[in-house]
Amino acid sequence: MLLGQLLKSVGKNYQKIRVRGICFDSRKVKKDYIFFAIRGQQTSGINFINEAISKGASAIISDKKAKHKNYQIPLIVVNDVRISLSEACSNYYKKKPSNIIAVTGTNGKSSVAHFFYQILKLNMVSVASIGTLGIFFKNYKKKTNLTSMDPLSLHKNLQILAKNKTNNVILEASSHGLEQKRLDNLNINTGIFTNLSHDHLDYHKNMQSYFNSKLYLFRHLLKKNSKIITDEDNQEFRIIKKIANKRKIKKITIGT
Template sequence: MLSKKIKHLKYQNRNFSINSKKVNKNDIFFAIEGSKQSGSLYSSEALSKGAYKVITSKNIRNKNYLIVKNVKKFLVEACSVKYKEKPKNIIAVTGTNGKSSVANFYFQILKNLKINSAAIGTLGIFYKNKVKRTNLTTPDIITIHKELNFLKKKKIDNVCLEASSHGLHQNRLDGINFTAGIFTNFTQDHLDYHKNLKNYLQAKLYLFSSLLKKNSFAVLDTDIPEFSIISKICNKRKIKILSFGSKGNAIKLISHYYFGKKQIIKINFLNKIYNIKLDLIGDFQIKNLFAAILASYLSEKNPDQIINVLSKIRSATGRMQYVGNKKKSAVVVDYAHTPDALKKSLQTLAKQFNKKVDIVFGCGGDRDKGKRYKMGKIANQFASKIYLTNDNPRSENPTSIIKQIKTGCSRAKIILDRKIAIKTAINNLNTESNLLIAGKGHENYQIINNQKKYFSDQKVSKLFLK
């Protein structure tokens, strides 16, 4: 029944839209019911702009409207028909932290193996030697189908995309045939949206409980608490498991040690021992790399070739990224914006360089307020000098955000201007400490009073490291 309705739309030379403000003449507008606003409120605006048809669930008897039971479900099916041609291997990675690194490592591995591939997520769409910027970690339904179709036309058959909890919960990835799903880890984040950890986890698990099909793959870490629940889902749904960790069936870490900015590891990969030197900061990057190796293995079944290119892998932009040093003290920029990520970044920097860690950070406005005190407490426990500054306050009062963080670290110095905070931290850096600039990572902007302005932690740091 749905496919008949899709044919009646004469969709071939028409664009789909879910935003009435961006509707052009002859577009098909899908009036989706959102969590805050109803798409049907914008139907008349879409028609006034020349929309060919409005897809609605409302009982409107008019030739300009097509009535369906579920607009979002209909849109998924319409996108699946219109953008039918997609890459053969599409892998989704979900989890609280590490998604961008996994997707980026996957892209780097296959690129070094001269296999056409792409990564889609927070950092943008990477393919061949190009980057397309995106606004969301997981693009909207139309954009994701359209971009996958575009990549296929570019002869790309291997894609790793980030599956955010928002994207999964809002069904943005429905209708895509996934080869595999990766689960990195799970800790507190996005409770402003999900309200509690149970809802947040359920959104993540949707990838395994609903989207992955029989005989697809799940790439899992055996050492995380969620491994048992995900493996039960996979066994029930006949999804094959490729795992890493202390009980991994594909990769086991035998030994690990630091060598300056590098890490030396010995692993058992599919019953063969390998020694690898990695140019990566942060022990948790090893787990991200393991996930990327197993995802790459689904595209390139030669373990030796995969291992041979690992020494060429570099950290993704703003992910434990070394930006320079002052008197042999390293300055590292990281996206850590959750309590768990902040703790791990501080711990691993201290461990890798055997030094104290100073920190510059803040918390985003209009987001999960419950993590502010926790992040302050973590900085108080694991950092040496603490500089509290603006992250992206958005519409919130910056001073109010900083005060909430400071309840967990009363000894912190407050410098609201992020540029001055970074300058002060670098000027005060001594040979006994390294500096972590946390929270914004790859972002090249700051949002204060809902005004967006250019700002880059990396560029500002380099300015004061000269």
């Protein structure tokens, strides 16, 4: 593929760069891969640009804070490396199941995902679930390291499921995954909110930041004509209802 096919906003000078793979781990770079230099909490991909180049990377995608050096290959600056990574992965692995559901909340994500999977499976409907417990598909089970996989693994596995004629997938959407844009560039049909309680404040610092990471699913990732399912007895329902009304998203509620 060409870089212009993966990142639509890339400049004309870079559109015809050959891409044979996508990577954000410099140790896994191969010839003609594009390397996304992601900034993490502990370290930054910028520190590994030279390693990626030495292994044959055809281009580097970095953010505005990257220091411009005289690299041997193009260094392309974007506003958000994580969003660009999700976009590239989505375009590289084009096939997706037609019905993607994402469930978020402090507790209950795994239970909801597994119940959904079991109900459809018992009714002979093609279905898969992806989350803390792993990937479940027919008689296949694969362990995953994260509740919400990195974009490269996620889109790759979704394409595998689509090629196996799996039309329905339910994903667990963790606050970390949403905050880090791992679920961007997916056509999510339904968003489910379970609840909110104190958790992950070492990462999100405060409850409002934590809640906002959950709301990212409903504010930005749900496509047109999608649905929100939640408990109207939750104290967070008022805010979720407001988002649904503003975006003209159908609400399906449970509760008293």
